[in-house]
Amino acid sequence: MRPTKIPVFFSTLPGVCMSFRAPKGTDDVLPPESRRWRELLRSWDLLAEQYGYAYVATPIFEATDLFARGVGEATEVVEKQMYSFRDKGGRHLTLRPEVTASVLRAYIQGGLSGEFKGAYSGPCFRYERPQEGRRRQFWQLGVEYLGAPDAEADLEVIELGYRYLLDCGLGDVVVHVNSIGDAPDRVAYHALLSGWLDERSHLLSKDAVRRIHTNPLRVLDSKADREVVADAPVPLDYLEGETAAHHDQLIAGLQERGIAHRHAPRLVRGLDYYNRTVFEYIPPSYAAAHNAVGGGGRYDGLSRLLGGGDLPGVGLALGLDRILSAAGQSPPARALDVFLVVADQERRSLAHAFARRLRAAGVRCDLVAGRRSVKAQFRAANRRDAALAVVIGAEWDRGMVTAKDLSSGDERTIPAGEVAAWVIGGPEGGR
Numbered sequence: 001m002r003p004t005k006i007p008v009f010f011s012t013l014p015g016v017c018m019s020f021r022a023p024k025g026t027d028d029v030l031p032p033e034s035r036r037w038r039e040l041l042r043s044w045d046l047l048a049e050q051y052g053y054a055y056v057a058t059p060i061f062e063a064t065d066l067f068a069r070g071v072g073e074a075t076e077v078v079e080k081q082m083y084s085f086r087d088k089g090g091r092h093l094t095l096r097p098e099v100t101a102s103v104l105r106a107y108i109q110g111g112l113s114g115e116f117k118g119a120y121s122g123p124c125f126r127y128e129r130p131q132e133g134r135r136r137q138f139w140q141l142g143v144e145y146l147g148a149p150d151a152e153a154d155l156e157v158i159e160l161g162y163r164y165l166l167d168c169g170l171g172d173v174v175v176h177v178n179s180i181g182d183a184p185d186r187v188a189y190h191a192l193l194s195g196w197l198d199e200r201s202h203l204l205s206k207d208a209v210r211r212i213h214t215n216p217l218r219v220l221d222s223k224a225d226r227e228v229v230a231d232a233p234v235p236l237d238y239l240e241g242e243t244a245a246h247h248d249q250l251i252a253g254l255q256e257r258g259i260a261h262r263h264a265p266r267l268v269r270g271l272d273y274y275n276r277t278v279f280e281y282i283p284p285s286y287a288a289a290h291n292a293v294g295g296g297g298r299y300d301g302l303s304r305l306l307g308g309g310d311l312p313g314v315g316l317a318l319g320l321d322r323i324l325s326a327a328g329q330s331p332p333a334r335a336l337d338v339f340l341v342v343a344d345q346e347r348r349s350l351a352h353a354f355a356r357r358l359r360a361a362g363v364r365c366d367l368v369a370g371r372r373s374v375k376a377q378f379r380a381a382n383r384r385d386a387a388l389a390v391v392i393g394a395e396w397d398r399g400m401v402t403a404k405d406l407s408s409g410d411e412r413t414i415p416a417g418e419v420a421a422w423v424i425g426g427p428e429g430g431r
């Protein structure tokens, strides 16, 4: 999938050669794929802004305790997957395995109050067994809606992720949704579930047995124990009044908004901070081992856990790596709109001035550095994947250039002032 050419470096030790590869489970993002990558990031920023979310950036590493407390000591992420280390000052730090806990920490530390809608994108790190869609460094696109207790906030977040995935070309995506209740509902339900699981412990996997008393909910969506838990009691059947009403309002809203969804009674998610709504985006055509391209839910208790006041919250994160493999690579747009070919070398500085004008008009434009033959410049135009080659030669004195469409070979002499219009509207765009 990736180029396998290995750069060779010479060590300072005579005769010793070393080669380097990216660490296992990490990827380089190179052109032309990087264009689609950037496109998806840009459209995420734009869509989040359209829904009123402001961009948030938090550190790539945080105190280990933030994730241990926030995500939960008994979760797989904290137990097995964190990249934790001590810095030279002896502080326990961790490369972020997710961003929600960081956004909450930043909100509390920044002394913010009231409603807050934040959007982010960036790398996260989990020590997982690498495979397609399961990387050790991966990119998340997310939003967090803080301070809004109402089911309408859950709906907005779900709708935003759904719309984005449709725009990415994942037309068959279905939102799997469940409610795991609030802490009071869960006391009774956990006791019931633990008892039910205890009676069947001889049938359960080792991991499930370990979780019966620490994190029984997680056993519900354990792949290894699917058959055993098929008729276990599910959280939805034990919701109390307000929690049940919240869920009903959510389902009615999904229907009203035309969001394809399905009730998933055993969906509990792998992070411990959730209450009430949990959801995942599943495109059925994406057959990788882990088929959710994103997920999220409500976390009304997280702020208190992290030392803040009462603050409801709901959010989602999508995995960019998974979206790219699920959506496939649509043919990337051309890398450049215009490549300038300078026929008379004495016109080089004119060509540079023209390039600056085109760029100021929003045209992606480039030219070779230094003197080269016209043939070499055309070769460069093709190699750099430009849509148009624009030749600056003798006709420049009449305000004209020759523009050549590098796909069709269509060539015309046009006024220099019409190049930007051709880029935007095609050969007739300037007329």
Ligand code: HAM
Residues within 6 Å of the ligand: 097, 098, 099, 100, 126, 128, 133, 134, 135, 136, 137, 138, 139, 140, 142, 143, 144, 270, 271, 292, 293, 294, 295, 296, 297, 298, 314, 315, 316, 317, 318, 319, 320, 321, 322
């Ligand atoms: P999560 O389900 O752990 O949720 O991760 C969200 C998404 O990140 C996954 O659906 C997947 O697309 C991607 N992802 C996770 N691990 C990997 C991996 N090893 N390789 C590639 N992609 C991966 C969260 O992280 C929550 N913070 C979501 C959230 C936001 N909940 C509330 N607000």
